[in-house]
Amino acid sequence: MTDRREYLDRLYDEERLARFLERAVGPGGPLTVEYHQAGHSNETLFVGWGDRELVLRRPPAGETADAAHDVLREYRVMSALEDTAVPVPSTVAACEDRAVLGAEFYLMERLAGDVIRDVEPDRFAAPDQRRALSERFVDTLVEIHTLDPETVGLDDLGHPEGYTERQVERWTDQLEWAVEVTDDDRSVPELHTVADWLAANVPTEYDHTLLHGDYSLDNVMFGPGTPPDLVGVFDWEMSTRGDPLTDLGWTLAHWFDPEDPEFDDPLNSRVEASPGYLTRRELLDRYEEQTGRAFSNERFYRTFGVFKTASTCEMMYRRHLEGNADNPNYPLMEEYVPALGERARRIIDGEEPL
Incomplete structure (x- = not known):
């Protein structure tokens, strides 16, 4: 470091x-x-x-x-x-x-409020507040996916045709960039197997909407009062136009249920597994009801969400090894990325259902 x-x-x-x-x-x-x-x-x-x-x-x-x-x-x-x-x-x-x-x-x-990472504010630590917070969270994703990009001058953002296919290629390339350095420290062969499975199972037909690209609970802020008011969505660096189910798959990959398998996870506190939060299925049902869009090919999209996380974290580990970061979590990627590879395999094999 x-x-x-x-x-x-x-x-x-x-x-x-x-x-x-x-x-x-x-x-x-x-x-x-x-x-x-x-x-x-x-x-x-x-x-x-x-x-x-x-x-x-x-x-x-x-x-x-x-x-x-x-x-x-x-x-x-x-x-x-x-x-x-x-x-x-x-x-x-x-x-x-x-x-x-x-x-x-x-x-x-700079906005005032709380981003929920390790713990939630005391004012939200009750089942009714947690449910309201969950609903506001998914409703905001719906707002993103139902906004017409042309109305705000974003109709030239990205290239939605072929988006999902390119995403699999892009995040495989990001992984390959990282392992140029990290393989000398330790290798994660399972991720290469996952990348091959994704390439063989990528959907070729999907809706085109505005995407956030990194929509998770720790990338939004809730205002200082109650009931929960979502006041800001952050981290739009990967925003584009493309397949909304990639956003949804990423979100669901970072939303944990109480019965999910335990593993050492330095980036997710699993606070949403607490009583009162919507389950993944409830969150998905609310999304589908409001958008009229079915979450088809769910194993692909959830696996891709985990794979994208793993590729991102392997890039963090490369920056740690090269001395280009000052973040105490980056060294933990040595063991966390292999655990993500195992989780992606569980989703592919049906061992971690929706």
């Missing part, structure tokens, strides 16, 4: 950032910067600029896999969604000039 200060120095330079803020946001100061470690892909910095509370998003330092950290796509999509029913933070400014911080980045307003 690289030294914390050394790594942060590679993420931002205070003088250059202050000059950018002066130009893009207006006179302010003093500048304060706080590193937020909860994210697992792009880096997140909390920035204070006078009385403004902002969030800066940028790729991690060092070499990254192609297209895996597209913060300017995230900025564009969030800007387009600001006046829709999909709740997003207000964007402030974007910078394409890599000379400023060494990478492209953008700024958005």
Whole structure:
């Protein structure tokens, strides 16, 4: 693990950032910067600029896999969604000039509320609040998948034809990028078997909608009151137009039921397995009822959700091995990724049903 200060120095330079803020946001100061470690892909910095509370998003330092950290796509999509029913933070400014911080980045307003990762706020720790929270969560995914991209200027986002086939290829390529380094430490042959199964079973016909690309409970924020009010959806870096069931499969892969097999999971607290939360089946039923869309080929989509997670985590492990990260979870990927490979196999074999 690289030294914390050394790594942060590679993420931002205070003088250059202050000059950018002066130009893009207006006179302010003093500048304060706080590193937020909860994210697992792009880096997140909390920035204070006078009385403004902002969030800066940028790729991690060092070499990254192609297209895996597209913060300017995230900025564009969030800007387009600001006046829709999909709740997003207000964007402030974007910078394409890599000379400023060494990478492209953008700024958005900081929201107030809670992101549920390890534990839920006390105000939600009751069955009726948990159910309401679950319903708001799935209803927001429905809002994303039923929004007409053309109405917000996103009709040229991505290429929906052939999307799912390309996704299998893309995340197989991301895995291959990671194992260029990680195979020297330990190999995960089961993931290559899963990749072959996905390629052989990929659907070729599906709806085309706006996608989030990473929709899970720890990528949304609930406001400070009750009943639960979902005030922001974050991490739009993989947003595009394509197959909505890939989004749904990813979400279900990160939504645990009480009877699911236990394994050491450093990235998921399984809080949604607590009494009161919708089960996966209830969440799916609500989605299907509101969209009129059936979750066909469910083993493919859930397996792909786990495989995509595994590929992402193997990229994290490569960055850890190369010293291009400062996140205590990254070393844990040594054992977590093989466990994900086993979970993907269980779904394929019908041992972990919906």
